[in-house]
Amino acid sequence: MPVIVILGGGFAGMAVAxxxxxxxxxxxxxxxxxxxxxxxxxxxxLPEVTSGELEVRHVVTPIREQLRRSRFVxxxxxxxxxxxSKVKYHHVLTGTSVxxxxxxxxxxxxxxxxxFGLPGVAEHTWALKTLDDADALRNHLVWLLELGDTIxxxxxxxxxxxxxxVGGGFTGVETAGEIVELFRSVLRFYKRLQPKQVKxxxxxxxxxxxxxxxxxxxxxxxxxxxxxxxxxxTGDGVTGADSSxxxxxxxxxxxxxxxxxxxxxxxxxxxxxxxxxRTKRGAIETQSDMRxxxxxxxxxxxxxxxxxxxxxxxxxxxxQHAIREGPCLADxxxxxxxxxxxxxxxxxxxGMMAALGGRKAVAQLPGxxxxxxxxxxxxxxxxxxxxxxxxxxxxxxxxxxxxxxxFPRDTAELRLGERQTEVxxxxxxxxx
Numbered sequence: 103m104p105v106i107v108i109l110g111g112g113f114a115g116m117a118v119a120x121x122x123x124x125x126x127x128x129x130x131x132x133x134x135x136x137x138x139x140x141x142x143x144x145x146x147x148l149p150e151v152t153s154g155e156l157e158v159r160h161v162v163t164p165i166r167e168q169l170r171r172s173r174f175v176x177x178x179x180x181x182x183x184x185x186x187s188k189v190k191y192h193h194v195l196t197g198t199s200v201x202x203x204x205x206x207x208x209x210x211x212x213x214x215x216x217x218f219g220l221p222g223v224a225e226h227t228w229a230l231k232t233l234d235d236a237d238a239l240r241n242h243l244v245w246l247l248e249l250g251d252t253i254x255x256x257x258x259x260x261x262x263x264x265x266x267x268v269g270g271g272f273t274g275v276e277t278a279g280e281i282v283e284l285f286r287s288v289l290r291f292y293k294r295l296q297p298k299q300v301k302x303x304x305x306x307x308x309x310x311x312x313x314x315x316x317x318x319x320x321x322x323x324x325x326x327x328x329x330x331x332x333x334x335x336t337g338d339g340v341t342g343a344d345s346s347x348x349x350x351x352x353x354x355x356x357x358x359x360x361x362x363x364x365x366x367x368x369x370x371x372x373x374x375x376x377x378x379x380r381t382k383r384g385a386i387e388t389q390s391d392m393r394x395x396x397x398x399x400x401x402x403x404x405x406x407x408x409x410x411x412x413x414x415x416x417x418x419x420x421x422q423h424a425i426r427e428g429p430c431l432a433d434x435x436x437x438x439x440x441x442x443x444x445x446x447x448x449x450x451x452x453g454m455m456a457a458l459g460g461r462k463a464v465a466q467l468p469g470x471x472x473x474x475x476x477x478x479x480x481x482x483x484x485x486x487x488x489x490x491x492x493x494x495x496x497x498x499x500x501x502x503x504x505x506x507x508x509f510p511r512d513t514a515e516l517r518l519g520e521r522q523t524e525v526x527x528x529x530x531x532x533x534x
Contacts, residue, residue, distance in 0.1 A: 117428020270306025279459030
């Protein structure tokens with residue numbers, strides 16, 4: 103029986119697995135899903151986790167709940183050997199190495215943060231790509247407030263309360279807006295701190311925010327953020343960073359101890375090591391049907407793939423596209439197994455949206471029509487709430503949003519027990 107191996111449990115990988123389960127008979131193929139996490143993260147809501155508006159577990163869905171008959175393995179992929187049609191991985195918990203043969207391989211490993219090799223950036227910035235990133239950053243923001251309320255060193259307090267977000271795309275704009283909301287909500291509990299002492303700076307190397315979208319969206323985002331006290335710097339890139347400052351191309355040095363990096367992504371390191379055709383930015387080159395160029399039985403989609411759009415460009419790496427690419431790719435695998443021709447992926451975007459905090463947002467609708475303000479914010483929340491998998495997640499997120507309207511954000515720094523849990527797990531794994 104043919105073996106279909108799916109690498110990645112994000113939007114793209116799970117969309118492929120669910121469609122294959124519906125289209126294939128149980129005796130037609132074995133489906134194996136490998137992922138280093140046992141959940142799918144709803145990434146559009148990650149900035150709200152950082153600000154404490156949403157609970158961490160409410161934006162994740164266990165992978166096993168989404169699968170009916172696929173075999174799921176909690177694993178890290180070590181090597182992809184397309185020539186031998188094998189994948190080498192190790193179990194996350196036990197470390198046991200396994201070689202998994204495949205007949206059809208789906209690469210949906212997503213992307214990781216790229217610092218472009220700038221000096222000090224990797225060591226002194228906070229990423230916002232994973233659930234761990236969001237949880238760690240939220241704890242750090244609370245830590246800043248606690249320390250700022252405690253120390254007497256005015257210069258150090260100024261650095262602590264100056265926060266910089268690098269990158270004026272969706273993640274950067276939404277993160278800046280959400281952090282401003284967090285500080286506005288909880289600063290009343292820190293008697294020695296004043297709102298005027300908190301400084302939020304958004305840095306974008308390009309000339310506008312939300313590049314690639316209608317200019318009105320970037321202009322509106324800038325106006326809203328600046329009205330709420332955010333300093334927006336455009337046309338000035340980063341040259342480096344250290345533990346107490348961020349250096350810009352203009353020569354300006356921003357004294358800060360918190361730099362949130364959302365300026366770029368790169369495909370998974372596992373993909374980078376494999377013998378696959380890649381673009382200059384490292385994405386896997388595919389044909390229009392998402393088959394990897396020149397390699398039979400290997401497919402790619404999502405953030406790690408460069409899929410031609412039929413008009414001389416490629417589709418953007420967004421969740422909206424990933425969840426549509428998945429079913430099409432699955433249908434093409436079914437077609438190959440049944441000896442039928444594949445079909446190219448074609449999709450017209452429904453639009454793009456960015457939440458700015460303070461019940462404001464911008465949205466691009468079909469036809470390049472742009473709406474802003476409260477209506478766009480309401481549309482953002484409605485759309486993404488409907489896209490959340492599972493009724494239980496929808497209800498939990500809706501409840502979190504309702505509570506946020508009535509009460510201030512939570513400032514509990516929940517890191518207790520992490521080391522104790524790690525030690526106990528190490529002891530359990532060492533038992534015979």
